[in-house]
Amino acid sequence: MSTIDQLDLFAGQEPGFDTAFATARRVELDATSWVEHVPAWLTGGDRLLRALVTGAAWEQRLRRIADRMMVEPRLTAEYPDLAVAPDDLLRIAAAELSRHYGVPYDGLWINYYRDHRDSTGWHGDWATCRREVCTVPVLSLGAARRFLLKPREGGRSVVLTPASGDLIVMGGRCQRDWRHSVPKQTVPAGARISVNFSSRLQGAKG
Numbered sequence: 001m002s003t004i005d006q007l008d009l010f011a012g013q014e015p016g017f018d019t020a021f022a023t024a025r026r027v028e029l030d031a032t033s034w035v036e037h038v039p040a041w042l043t044g045g046d047r048l049l050r051a052l053v054t055g056a057a058w059e060q061r062l063r064r065i066a067d068r069m070m071v072e073p074r075l076t077a078e079y080p081d082l083a084v085a086p087d088d089l090l091r092i093a094a095a096e097l098s099r100h101y102g103v104p105y106d107g108l109w110i111n112y113y114r115d116h117r118d119s120t121g122w123h124g125d126w127a128t129c130r131r132e133v134c135t136v137p138v139l140s141l142g143a144a145r146r147f148l149l150k151p152r153e154g155g156r157s158v159v160l161t162p163a164s165g166d167l168i169v170m171g172g173r174c175q176r177d178w179r180h181s182v183p184k185q186t187v188p189a190g191a192r193i194s195v196n197f198s199s200r201l202q203g204a205k206g
């Protein structure tokens with residue numbers, strides 16, 4: 001069965017957001033950093049997933065690792081201006097997040113993990129968070145994958161497994177003092193998309 005056929009199994013439900021964030025669970029990572037997991041924040045997100053797989057402006061990016069340029073094992077589409085993002089649901093999501101977290105989200109970048117072999121290595125979101133403190137929401141669509149956080153200096157990882165429609169929000173000094181990643185896995189998985197919301201305010205030195 002192809003990925004798109006698998007998505008068809010869930011097709012049809014109208015999209016809706018939990019505007020109360022009722023399922024939110026916050027983990028205090030340390031005294032100044034936190035991560036929040038909001039299960040099923042978006043329901044009926046299958047149409048959005050399909051629309052993004054086929055309609056987003058996917059790019060294959062390169063990343064410098066040591067002295068070598070490596071092909072990133074995922075695709076990315078970036079919309080620094082939310083107004084031209086490919087789906088109205090993304091603008092509604094940004095407005096909900098802005099209201100709830102008090103940050104004006106006005107852009108986004110989207111990652112497409114085509115299967116379980118795609119991944120992203122340990123990093124902080126430095127390009128989009130130039131302030132000491134940032135709030136960075138990430139909406140997952142499609143296959144559940146592990147999302148890990150660990151202290152910049154090393155140490156035990158915190159493991160979250162966002163399912164389709166779940167929100168992960170990194171806050172406080174998380175981008176400075178912690179690293180996050182989505183590792184490859186041996187267990188087969190279908191397509192996953194993550195929608196990462198950005199704010200010009202947080203991307204400007206503060």
Ligand SMILES: O=C(O)CCC(=O)C(=O)O
Pocket residue numbers: 111120125138147180181182193194196
């Ligand atoms: O895919 C994810 O859940 C996270 C992606 C991410 O951290 C990034 O693109 O900066």
Ligand SMILES: [Fe+2]
Pocket residue numbers: 123124125180
């Ligand atoms: Fe990131």
